[in-house]
Amino acid sequence: MAAGAPRIFVSHLSGVPVFDPNGDQVGRVRDFVAMLRVGGKPPRLLGMVVEVVSRRRIFLPMIRVTGVESGQVITTGVVNMRRFEQRPTERLVLGEILDRRVRLVETDEEVTVLDVAIQQLPARRDWEIDKFFVRKGRGGALRRKGETLTVEWSAVSGFSLEEDGQGAESLVATFERLRPTDVANALHHLSPKRRAEVAAALDDDRLADVLEELPEDDQVEIIGKLKEDRAADVLEAMDPDDAADLLSELPEADKERLLALMRPDDAADVRRLMSYEERTAGGLMTTEPIILRPDATVADALARVRQQDLSPALAAQVYVCRSPDETPTGKYLGTVHFQRLLRDPPFTLVSSLVDSDLVPLTPDTPLPAVTSYLAAYNMVSVPVVDESGSLLGAVTVDDVLDHLLPEDWRETDFQGEEGIADGR
Structure with a gap:
């Protein structure tokens, strides 16, 4: 961004992509790191917290940011892939400053910080926080009452205090x-x-x-x-x-x-x-797959598949069962896959389309056998039935993966190199 460029509110940058000079995406902006300074000086913006493809969060110094424009951040080519660790003197702008309750210096009124403006200093590569967008009273962004105004950093007090019950x-x-x-x-x-x-x-x-x-x-x-x-x-x-x-x-x-x-x-x-x-299989399954009675039509099935809150794995097929049609159901008759539903007329009964060749699993089927079943038949979901032939639920591939991966897989980094120093 050129010197003297207008200020930017950080909420507009949350989640925007970060690109290197070649146009390859490095990650997405998740937060900003600021350092409070003594003497009433505005906080210096040290850098951005960027989430890379592996879901690791790294620190991107502002001196390596060459452009903030058109809903994207441009950086120099080399970044440090070391995991970001917040230091005691640092504050996360989105995580710790937004929603904080502070006071206007002039009137001592309580206000809530709704957004933070940052600006690059003229003729320098440094950035700082220069203004706040606040609402008077104790409401946050979702509260409609209360006057809103934009104020200078120096016009508020209270950022040096630990606060109980910060809004969100x-x-x-x-x-x-x-x-x-x-x-x-x-x-x-x-x-x-x-x-x-x-x-x-x-x-x-x-x-x-x-x-x-x-x-x-x-x-x-x-x-x-x-x-x-x-x-x-x-x-x-x-x-x-x-x-x-x-x-x-x-x-x-x-x-x-x-x-x-x-x-x-x-x-x-x-x-x-x-x-x-x-x-x-019993411990892995969900009890809420798509279940239809034999007299349901293809149109009925597609309407159920279209439900927005269904995962792709559950929406990939429907299970045809006799009444009752909630687990545990009446007798399980078979499965109809989504692709088959697309190939037949809407008035066709699902009972005429069921695939009954594949033997369903029993609830005591161990995880390795469930995994082999899904892999062998290229399935993303498999029915689980009891001894009487009633459908108990379905095991989806995402639940199997959760149990095959290491327990800490959500926190595991897959990057090998640490990169260069971040310069903080």
Whole structure:
């Protein structure tokens, strides 16, 4: 960016791609690192936290940023691939400054920071925070009441104080465009205090999706800090197999309390999954695949497949069963794959299209056998039935991968070289 360029608000840069001079994407901006200075001087912007392809977060010094324009960041060709580690004198702009409650120096009114403006200094490569966009009162970005205004850094006080109960609405707003796995990765890198505040600000469905992507330790920490009624609501919103995995990590008394607070039908599904050994088809399966009765049509099946909240693995096929059509169902008749649904007229009955050649799994089938089955038949999901032939659920390939990868795979880096020093 040329000297004297206009200021930029950091919320507009959250998640934007970072490119090297050749046009190859290095990663995406996840946060900004600032250093508070004495004497009332504006904080110096040290660099960006960039998430690279391996999901590792690295530090990109601002002196290596050559352009910030058109929804992208351009950097010099060489970056340090060492994992970013925050130092005591540093502050994360999105993670620690957004939503912070401070006071206007002139009137002593309390305001909430909604956004932060950064600017490159004239004739230099240094950047600094120069303005805040704030709202008067105690509301965050999602609150409509209260006057908003843009003020100089020097016009507010309170950034040197530790704050209890920092809001999270503005930070949550920056997550709206991110996939749950990216939000989970962002949460994982926040402090426990900030992680709890952001989790409290997410709605139940969004938090459920994010919890499913977090390491077990983070899941247990977050669910343990929620009020029990809300924790039960979030568990109900999770996929039953993920909720069962999370509950199994809790002390017995906590687990039973939360199950008692859940809706009976949801709790029954989770209890059933928890009754199976973890590394078996029963322990891996979800109890909510797409189930249709024999008299359903191709049009009915495609309408179900189109449901937005279905994972690709579950949407790849439907399971045809006799009534009742919730697990455990009546007799399992077979599977109809998505490609077959596309080849037949909408009025065709799914019962005439079922593939009944492949033998379904039993709930005690061990994980290696489940893996071999999926690989041998090129399947992304496989039915699980009991001794009477009723469908209990389906095992999807993503759940199998979760159990085949190392326990810490969500935190594992796949980059080999550390690169050059970051110069901080």
